[in-house]
Amino acid sequence: MLIEEHKSLKDYNTFGIDAKARFFISVSEISELKEALQSKIHPTIFILGGGSNMLLTKDIDALVIHINFKGIKVLKSDKNETMLEVQAGENWHEFVLYCINNNYGGVENMSLIPGNVGTAPIQNIGAYGVELKDVFVQCAVLDMQNLEMRVFGKEECDFGYRNSIFKNAAKGRFVITSVQFKLTNSSHNLSTSYGVIKQKLEDNEIENPTIKDISDAVIAIRKSKLPDPAELGNSGSFFKNPVVNTETFQKFRNQYPNAPYYEVSSTQFKIPAGWLIEQAGFKGQRYGDAGVHKNQALVLVNYGNATGTEIWELAMKIQKKVREDFGIYIEPEVNVI
Ligand code: EPU
DSSP states (O other): OOOEEEEEOGGGSTTOOOOEEEEEEEEOSHHHHHHHHHSOSOSOEEEESSOOSEEOOSOEEEEEEEEOOOOEEEEEEOSSEEEEEEETTSBHHHHHHHHHHTTOBSOGGGTTOOSBGGGTTTTTOEETTEEGGGTEEEEEEEETTTTEEEEEEHHHHTOBTTBOGGGTTTTTTEEEEEEEEEEESSSOOOOOOSHHHHHHHHHTTOSSOOHHHHHHHHHHHHHHHSOOTTTSEEEEESBOOOEEEHHHHHHHHHHOTTOOOEEEETTEEEOOHHHHHHHTTOTTOEETTEEEOSSOTTEEEEOSSOOHHHHHHHHHHHHHHHHHHHSOOOOBOSEEO
């Protein structure tokens, strides 16, 4: 195992923050992961996946273990369904493209989401009306307390909006090593109701879309709104969309009758944080190398050499102003380290 010291993590986080790891090991097998965990190189362990949902505000004084397990295995395939086991270090979007190429349906709406397969369940990634939980069967994990493997089924994962047990009761204890998916082979369950997708398909004069048509539409939409981390450091949506109760919602609606919203249940309403941030005047603003994206105010960006602290200070400024202007608290979606 190659142990690196004071390694820059700039290429390992999509914000492109130049924080350093005291020790760094990249593991490609479970045996290597166990070896690294037992190595006693440093008392603190930090597990790193695709680095697409974190903001590094300081150097990491720990042994950083980069999960680089690769491989996709077909477990079962019949006329209707295919079960796949995908290793945690596979890039999410490459996995989606593999599914499109093999005509496995279910993940096409989640095209181009940055990050790795193994970290996708942690925040139950989602886009355009579909969430990871819709195709998830189970995941295999290594318990860092006893170095034993175990399986988490869908119920146990307790998925919610950008949430799961891995952000709550199971936080920090398990390393997801692989994920099983159930996908369709025929009669794909297409999800085209999301306004922008419908529009894109209409613009392209597609009446009976294939999963590839949907994936292409999602890719085009995302490219037009969301910056490519390879070109402009970012971590997707920086905040979650706040979910408010009826009382707060009514007050908000009376004041801003034209604001967009989604009804989550009869007593819960989701208000787009991007809209709130734009109305608060931040869209397209730049403070040194930290900024708010010009096409999607929910995305904070690093123009080159922003530090994690600078991005965090901007995030807190936005959070405060949104609270002052609307009385609504927006919670970061990214993990701040
Ligand atoms: N809006 C604005 N100004 C903005 C951005 C958005 O007014 O600067 C308005 C839009 O006009 C629209 C509404 O807010 O009416 C919602 O915008 P959009 O459809 O772009 O989606 P979102 O709620 O901002 C969520 C996810 C995205 C996901 C999209 C599409 C969260 C936190 N974000 O964004 O996920 O791609 O829906 O499903 O739920 C991510 O998690 O990193 C991510 C990119």
